Amino acid sequence: MALKRGLGKGLAALLPSENDSDREEKGSGEEKISPEVFAGFTETADSVSGNSVPLEKKSGEIFIPLEKLKANPNQPRKNFDEAELAELADSIKQKGIILPIIAEDAGDGTYVIVDGERRFRAASLAGLAEAPVILRKYSDEDRMEISLIANIQRSDLNPIEEASAYKQLMELKGLSQDDLASRVGKPRPTVANALRLLKLPGEIQESLRKGELSPGHARAVLSVTGVKAQDALYREILKKGLSVREAEKRAAALGEQKKPQKVALKKRDVELTAMEEKFIGRLGTKVVIKGDLNKGSISIDYYSMEDLDRLYEILGG
Numbered sequence: 001m002a003l004k005r006g007l008g009k010g011l012a013a014l015l016p017s018e019n020d021s022d023r024e025e026k027g028s029g030e031e032k033i034s035p036e037v038f039a040g041f042t043e044t045a046d047s048v049s050g051n052s053v054p055l056e057k058k059s060g061e062i063f064i065p066l067e068k069l070k071a072n073p074n075q076p077r078k079n080f081d082e083a084e085l086a087e088l089a090d091s092i093k094q095k096g097i098i099l100p101i102i103a104e105d106a107g108d109g110t111y112v113i114v115d116g117e118r119r120f121r122a123a124s125l126a127g128l129a130e131a132p133v134i135l136r137k138y139s140d141e142d143r144m145e146i147s148l149i150a151n152i153q154r155s156d157l158n159p160i161e162e163a164s165a166y167k168q169l170m171e172l173k174g175l176s177q178d179d180l181a182s183r184v185g186k187p188r189p190t191v192a193n194a195l196r197l198l199k200l201p202g203e204i205q206e207s208l209r210k211g212e213l214s215p216g217h218a219r220a221v222l223s224v225t226g227v228k229a230q231d232a233l234y235r236e237i238l239k240k241g242l243s244v245r246e247a248e249k250r251a252a253a254l255g256e257q258k259k260p261q262k263v264a265l266k267k268r269d270v271e272l273t274a275m276e277e278k279f280i281g282r283l284g285t286k287v288v289i290k291g292d293l294n295k296g297s298i299s300i301d302y303y304s305m306e307d308l309d310r311l312y313e314i315l316g317g
Contacts, residue, residue, distance in 0.1 A: 089123070152186075
């Protein structure tokens with residue numbers, strides 16, 4: 001099974017082709033699995049259920065007790081839906097773990113999961129004592145890159161986890177947004193919009209993690225200037241259950257409310273504008289007055305030595 005496009009040059013050599021994603025196992029177990037997934041497998045009895053399941057591969061895998069597998073601390077996915085895990089656990093009870101977990105020897109008798117934590121958690125729920133594992137050795141950068149890209153491409157991260165994964169990958173590899181978009185196989189606007197979410201206040205980011213807000217709602221909040229205004233719109237969305245379109249209209253209305261303040265400011269400067277015009281008429285060059293009626297500065301432009309001499313004479317030099 002081929003890796004998705006955009007995985008990044010060289011990563012196909014780091015991950016075995018069977019390890020594209022968990023999607024074959026996601027759901028009730030009734031989804032069609034391509035024949036190559038089973039190539040090289042032999043039927044063995046599930047030590048827990050006694051069912052015959054395709055677990056043991058002739059080469060490339062070993063079985064490791066679940067208690068010796070541990071999560072990758074750099075795993076970008078922090079939240080795992082309990083209902084989905086329970087569904088996957090039921091599927092594992094029936095068919096076993098179809099795709100092996102990818103792990104690395106930690107050197108202390110345990111193994112760090114590089115890819116497959118969701119399967120590991122579901123296997124624990126299913127009551128399995130061990131899981132099929134392919135051991136690999138990676139550099140620190142490769143390990144993190146594989147974990148980040150594999151999770152991003154599965155599209156099962158919440159918006160903040162995805163944005164954080166993009167940011168980590170950019171910092172890890174020194175990538176621009178264009179480079180990152182190409183590497184993960186996503187349009188650049190998708191990457192840019194995701195990264196903007198990290199500019200939101202912490203409370204609003206947490207609402208995105210929980211699914212209380214959609215990315216569309218969050219972008220409407222971001223379109224409003226000022227933390228107080230953003231917070232007000234955020235709370236209005238939650239309280240009234242605004243749709244994304246309604247939130248966008250409300251954001252536009254909040255923006256319009258600020259325009260009269262600018263008009264009022266210009267009215268206060270009418271006298272300065274009139275004085276500026278008098279200077280321009282008297283000096284015959286561009287003059288800008290900065291400040292208010294109490295204090296400020298005057299900028300007078302000149303364009304040659306002769307022009308400067310002329311101004312000097314006018315000003316009583």
